[in-house]
Structures are given as C-alpha cells and as structure tokens.
Amino acid sequence: MPVSVFRRFAFTYGTAFAIFYVFARAQGLALVTVYPSFGIVLVGMHHSRDVADPAMEFLAPEIWWYGWMGSAAIGAYAVGLVAVLLPERLCRWFWPGWVWVAPVIAMIGCIYLTLPWFRL
C-alpha cells in the first residue's frame, strides 16, 4: 500500500473512530457485552439487571468498553476504506486537521457523558 493511500486511511480512520466512539458510548451501541465472571460474550449491549435481580447485579458485572471500541472500529474502518477507494481529487475537501479536532471533541464528549458519576 503506498504511503499516501495509508495516510488517507489513517487520517479518516482516526477522525471517524473518535466520532463513532463517542456516539456508540452515548447511544449504548456496544458490539458485544462481556461478562468476565462467567466468561460469556453476548452480541449487542446487555445489562445484568435485565437477566438477574438488580440487587445481585454486582455478581455479574458487565463490560461494554470492548463493544464500544468494536463498534467504533468497524465504523471507522468502513469510512477509511471509502476514503481509500475515492479518487484523490474528491478527498481534497477533507481538512487533515480533523484528525486532532475530532478526538479532542470526542474526549470532551466523554467527559460530559461521565459527569453523572461525579454527582453520585
């Protein structure tokens, strides 16, 4: 793969991942839910309280982080692939600075989504 093509992929992937990640986090779009105490992986986003008594939730802690990353990675990979396949002239409108602006905005978005924890 030529460096210029990889550059196009890398810049669009980094930009799209940040956007998709914060969107997946906000909307609960986890690709998988992992239950480490049981060694179970379920497709989609699940809550322990959906299948167990809410008071027993601590027995089955769930992990969505892998799922959020998976959702964002697939979305970003698709966007990166489209950017690679597009002709060079169509990609000129893409400002390379988005590759750092989008992550900064996504990080601020993540701080906003975490604020409820601080109110506990």
Add this chain to the structure above:
Amino acid sequence: MATALLILHGLTAVALLGAITHQALAAWAPSRARRRSFFGRFRAVQGAAFANAIAALYAAVALLGAIVYLYFKIDIQPFLERDRHWHALSFFELKEDFAAIGLSLLPAYWVCWRRPAREPSQMRAILTAILAIIVWWSFLVGHVLNDIMGFGS
C-alpha cells in the same frame, strides 16, 4: 497472574510515559541552543526516532490494560463501588475512553512522524501532545486506583 500482568502493564506504561514525554517536549520546545541543562538535554532528542517505539509500546500497554481490565471488573470495581469511590471510578471511565481514542490515533501519528518532511510540524506536535496527555492521564489514574486498593488487598 493478574498481579504479574498488572506489574508488566505498569512497567510498559513507564517506558511509554518516558518516551512520549521526551518526544512531546522535543516537538513543542525543540532545543536549539547549547544543551547544558537537564531540561535542555531532555528535549534535545530526535522525535522521529521514538515514533515506532511509542506506537508499539502504546499498543502493548493498551492490550495489557484490556486484559487486566477483566480482573479489575471482577475483583476491584465491586469493592470501589461498595466504598463509594465514585470519583475514582469516573476518572477510570475517562481513562478507558481516552485510551481507546488514543489507540485509533496511532496510525495517523505514525504517518506524521514517518514522513516528517512532508507533514506539517504543527500536526505532528498536536497529535503527539494529545497522546502524551492521554498517556499521562491514564498513568496517573491507574496509579491512584492501584493505591486505593493497595497491593495484594
């Protein structure tokens, strides 16, 4: 096993912290004058020489962190919730998010340092700074959480 992985995760993170700090300072405050002071020598490194190592170390630290996270979720988080360490847990949530975003930036970061003559130095410096902030944040939060529970508790 979990303790061994956590220690390995921490040691790799220390190496990453040192490398990214060197590179970030070299990118933002390059040393042009005679390098007599410690700070002058610290930032007088060739940033490009660190890029491969930083990308590899970041990926390794993230992978180890993702494995250790399984143990954290079962053995540590319930006790932190019981003791109402909500602020520490929220900082850890942010660590997860920032680490994931940083991981996705690695290809762009690597390209910027791979072709320093072709990419604007500003872009290189900003991406390096974002990664440095993420690494420092993750390191400090991980350290604080480890201190709350204590070794072997």
